[in-house]
Amino acid sequence: MSIVVTGATGHLGRLIVESLLRRGVPADQIVALGRDATRLTALADRGVVVRAADYTDPASLRAAFDGAEKLMFVSGSEVGQRLAQHRNVVAAAREAGVGLVAYTSIAHADSARMTLAAEHRATEEELRASGLPLVLLRNSWYLENYTGQLPTYLAHGVAGSAGDGRVSAAARADYADAAAEVLTTDGHAGQVYELGGEAFTLTELADELSRQSGREIRYTDLPVDGYTALLVSVGLPEAYAAVLADADQGLARGELYVPAADLEKLIGRRPTTLAEAIRATL
């Protein structure tokens, strides 16, 4: 049996490989993929099979999936190019005849209106049309999206365009453990898991940071154009800034809210909370 993990050079894929190893999956039955296999040498040194594969290169995917029983398909990071890339992944998985594909989608991919959901929705459709046994891991936001910005929040406050919307963020490590669970236990084919942790508003995020830092941190809610302009002013490319501001509008509509039950059930513990993540980061 081999489990192929794409995106293993990235944050989430790497944590999934680690979680599989912790669960006792033999290293030589895990195949870790990245565009640059030299970035996977630390895993290779521990016995994990490493291969180079690029979502834009169908031949590399076919070679990388050879012999795969299960495929952990971590969505790509090049927004706008992902559907074409993901189609190549689905075609190669079909050719390899993998017994299960687990795909990291987005919360409420079938109904969310935010721009970021469109490529996930289309990928889910491609996967369904392939006829491959499929489990959808519809992840809400990572807590790290916020804790990675604590220095900015402490200096300038929290800004966004999310209103009073609640986001069910969990740690990448929680989502990774959920993925490892579906890859190593039976009964997940055909399931759609809406995954996320304890929900909070961005005002509550600012309040928690105020409590823990002893400083008064405020959340400033901006119109979507104003938030896009703010992100551009700090150096984000305009198109990406617009996608992020649009995602906050989705957050405001409840598109990143999910009950914590699915994730908690899969990982057998309470997902990391915002307070814990801020404490660990501070």
Ligand SMILES: NC(=O)c1ccc[n+]([C@@H]2O[C@H](COP(=O)([O-])OP(=O)(O)OC[C@H]3O[C@@H](n4cnc5c(N)ncnc54)[C@H](OP(=O)(O)O)[C@@H]3O)[C@@H](O)[C@H]2O)c1
């Ligand atoms: N839920 C959330 O809050 C959230 C936030 C951001 C992203 N995401 C999604 O979740 C995914 C995993 O998150 P992450 O934090 O692990 O992101 P990450 O650290 O940026 O990792 C992305 C991974 O995708 C790989 N990748 C990108 N384009 C590829 C291509 N053309 N061919 C092969 N591999 C490719 C990258 O490989 P290289 O090392 O070669 O670049 C990397 O291993 C992201 O890619 C994105 O789809 C979710």
